[in-house]
Structures are given as C-alpha cells and as structure tokens.
Amino acid sequence: MNWDFAHQKFTLLDQKSDRYFMILVCLVFGVLFINVFVPFNINRWYSDSGFIQFLRLSSYGFVVSLVLLFTQFPLRKLFDVKSFTLKTYSFWVVIEILLMSLVYIFLYGNPLGNFMNDFIFSIKYTLLGICVPYSFALLIIYYRKQQVKIRTMSDQMQTPIQNQLIAFKDEYGKVKFSLALEDILLLESTDNYVTVYFKAGEKIERQLLRNSLKKLEHTFADYGIARCHRSFMINLAKIEMIRKQGKKLQLKLKSLERNIPVSEKYSPQIEAISSPELPFHP
Structure with a gap:
C-alpha cells in the first residue's frame, strides 16, 4: 500500500457549506431515486401504498441526511476533526455507513431478533444506496473547487507583480x-x-x-x-x-x-x- 497516498489531505469537506451541499444532494437524490426506481423491491417490504408508502420510502433518504448531519457536524466537533487525510476519511465513511445501518435496524427492523444477520443485510443495502449520491456530491464539490483554483491562477497571471x-x-x-x-x-x-x-x-x-x-x-x-x-x-x-x-x-x-x-x-x-x-x- 502506498502510505504516502493514504496520508494525503482530503479537503473536499473542510468547509461547512460543502458539507451542507453534500447532505442536501444525498437527501434529494435519496427521496427521488427511491420513489421513482424503488430499488431492491423496497415498496414490497411493507403492506402500504399511496401517500403512506411515499412517506415511508422518503424516510430512507431523510435517515441518510440526518446521520450525515450528525457525523459531519456534532461528531466531528466532538472528536475535534477539522480536516481529514484520505486514510482517516475512508475510516470516517465506514463509521457513517455503520451508523446508518444501525438506525435502519432500530427504525425498520427487529433489533431483538437475529441482529447480526439484519445488520449485515442493512449494511449491504445502505452501501449500495449511498455510494452513488455521496460520490456524485463529492465530484461536484471537487469540480467547483478546481474551477475556483483555475480562476485564481488566471487572476494571478493578470495581476501586476508586486516587489514583495x-x-x-x-x-x-x-x-x-x-x-x-x-x-x-x-x-x-x-x-x-x-x-x-x-x-x-x-x-x-x-x-x-x-x-x-x-x-x-x-x-x-x-x-x-x-x-x-x-x-x-x-x-x-x-x-x-x-x-x-x-x-x-x-x-x-x-x-x-x-x-x-x-x-x-x-x-x-x-x-x-x-x-x-x-x-x-x-
């Protein structure tokens, strides 16, 4: 493993505005995607329909956004995490997925039943459901930061050099x-x-x-x-x-x-x- 690469700084979520943007993308994507495409036959998990089913399906997206709000703000503040490396950020994402899976079990599952089996099942579907909006949001943030960097460099080229x-x-x-x-x-x-x-x-x-x-x-x-x-x-x-x-x-x-x-x-x-x-x- 290239440990130098693992210890490079991950700065995409250093700013609060970028964290809010990522959470918003995950929320909107989750609500629309689940209701339109109903992955994993999620509409058949409960015997509901109509507006009640819409609320239930949308709640999966809200759970994701609420967990991300917790991990990206109070939890980061609690552990005094101001910035990440690629290694620590990967570990942080794992924590977020585990927390989402636990919340899903307690809200929609039976934590007193076969917990480990339900937990593994929950992790599987949480990972599949969150990877697309999470990655998409990070790509947008990266693109925006690159555009700002390019504009800054261009401005620096056009600004007269000071004798400093x-x-x-x-x-x-x-x-x-x-x-x-x-x-x-x-x-x-x-x-x-x-x-x-x-x-x-x-x-x-x-x-x-x-x-x-x-x-x-x-x-x-x-x-x-x-x-x-x-x-x-x-x-x-x-x-x-x-x-x-x-x-x-x-x-x-x-x-x-x-x-x-x-x-x-x-x-x-x-x-x-x-x-x-x-x-x-x-």
Missing part, C-alpha cells in the same frame, strides 16, 4: 532566506532539498533549501508560484512560452534557458491560464 519579499522556510519552519517575488523563477525538488532559481541582476542564481515541494506548495499558492510537475514549481508570471509536444506540455521561463516539463495532472491548469498574449506552440 517572500520568506523561504526550512522543514522546521525557520526562515532561511527571503527573495523578491518578481525575481523568483523556479523551484526544483532534489531529494530532501529544494533548489530555488532566482534572478540577481543579469545573472541566474541558485539557493538550496532543506524542505519539500509538497510543504511549499500551499504556502506559495497565493503568490502565483504553482506546481506544474512532481519536481517543479514555477512563478506563473515568468512563463514566456507554452509548448505542446504530443500530449505533453513544456514551459519556457523568462531568463531561463532550460525547458520545464508539465505533468498531465497539472496540464489543464496551465492551459487554462494561457492567454492570447502568451505564446502557445503546438
């Missing part, structure tokens, strides 16, 4: 040196160090910093210094030309002779910030 000093901190948070934003060209990852390329007069100088691009990425995002590759971060304002070779992009920075590769992961953001004034060569 940017502090570079090592892995322990200590400031090792500061550079004017307009002089910074490129950050390159080398083992446990980052090499910072900057312009000093007419020369290109380098400064070594013990840190990682992963830690610096969020720190410099507001300054228009963005990740374009696993090994590179660039000053967006210094892009002189974007060249496309096949499906891959390469960047040419002002005052720097070497070409900088762009990973497929970051290509959409780089293409989005290109403007008519910025040369783009296929």
Whole structure:
C-alpha cells in the first residue's frame, strides 16, 4: 500500500457549506431515486401504498441526511476533526455507513431478533444506496473547487507583480532566506532539498533549501508560484512560452534557458491560464 497516498489531505469537506451541499444532494437524490426506481423491491417490504408508502420510502433518504448531519457536524466537533487525510476519511465513511445501518435496524427492523444477520443485510443495502449520491456530491464539490483554483491562477497571471519579499522556510519552519517575488523563477525538488532559481541582476542564481515541494506548495499558492510537475514549481508570471509536444506540455521561463516539463495532472491548469498574449506552440 502506498502510505504516502493514504496520508494525503482530503479537503473536499473542510468547509461547512460543502458539507451542507453534500447532505442536501444525498437527501434529494435519496427521496427521488427511491420513489421513482424503488430499488431492491423496497415498496414490497411493507403492506402500504399511496401517500403512506411515499412517506415511508422518503424516510430512507431523510435517515441518510440526518446521520450525515450528525457525523459531519456534532461528531466531528466532538472528536475535534477539522480536516481529514484520505486514510482517516475512508475510516470516517465506514463509521457513517455503520451508523446508518444501525438506525435502519432500530427504525425498520427487529433489533431483538437475529441482529447480526439484519445488520449485515442493512449494511449491504445502505452501501449500495449511498455510494452513488455521496460520490456524485463529492465530484461536484471537487469540480467547483478546481474551477475556483483555475480562476485564481488566471487572476494571478493578470495581476501586476508586486516587489514583495517572500520568506523561504526550512522543514522546521525557520526562515532561511527571503527573495523578491518578481525575481523568483523556479523551484526544483532534489531529494530532501529544494533548489530555488532566482534572478540577481543579469545573472541566474541558485539557493538550496532543506524542505519539500509538497510543504511549499500551499504556502506559495497565493503568490502565483504553482506546481506544474512532481519536481517543479514555477512563478506563473515568468512563463514566456507554452509548448505542446504530443500530449505533453513544456514551459519556457523568462531568463531561463532550460525547458520545464508539465505533468498531465497539472496540464489543464496551465492551459487554462494561457492567454492570447502568451505564446502557445503546438
């Protein structure tokens, strides 16, 4: 298992508005989907019909939304969960499914009967019923956040660069040196160090910093210094030309002779910030 991947931050539900949106999607989807498609022959589980059956079927969607309200707000506050990693979020989703299954048993089943059999049965149908709206809501939230990120990067490209000093901190948070934003060209990852390329007069100088691009990425995002590759971060304002070779992009920075590769992961953001004034060569 790739433990580095498991420990990456999961930020889609950090904001309360996104959590409310996810819960609303699950509620609306649950009520409409269950009443229109009546999966698992759920309409035959009880001998009801008409409006009473509509209320009963809709209640399954309300149970989901109420459990999610509890897990995403009071429960997170109780355990002081401000943000997740992919690993902890996966564990949290399991807790949510188990809680939903328990609530269904106590509301619609017989907890004093064959509990384990009913519990496994409830987990099965809860998992099948919640995975589609839950995933759909997260995809919408992710798309919205990507659009905001792209617009922010575009705005940063069009904003005149201010002659402000940017502090570079090592892995322990200590400031090792500061550079004017307009002089910074490129950050390159080398083992446990980052090499910072900057312009000093007419020369290109380098400064070594013990840190990682992963830690610096969020720190410099507001300054228009963005990740374009696993090994590179660039000053967006210094892009002189974007060249496309096949499906891959390469960047040419002002005052720097070497070409900088762009990973497929970051290509959409780089293409989005290109403007008519910025040369783009296929």
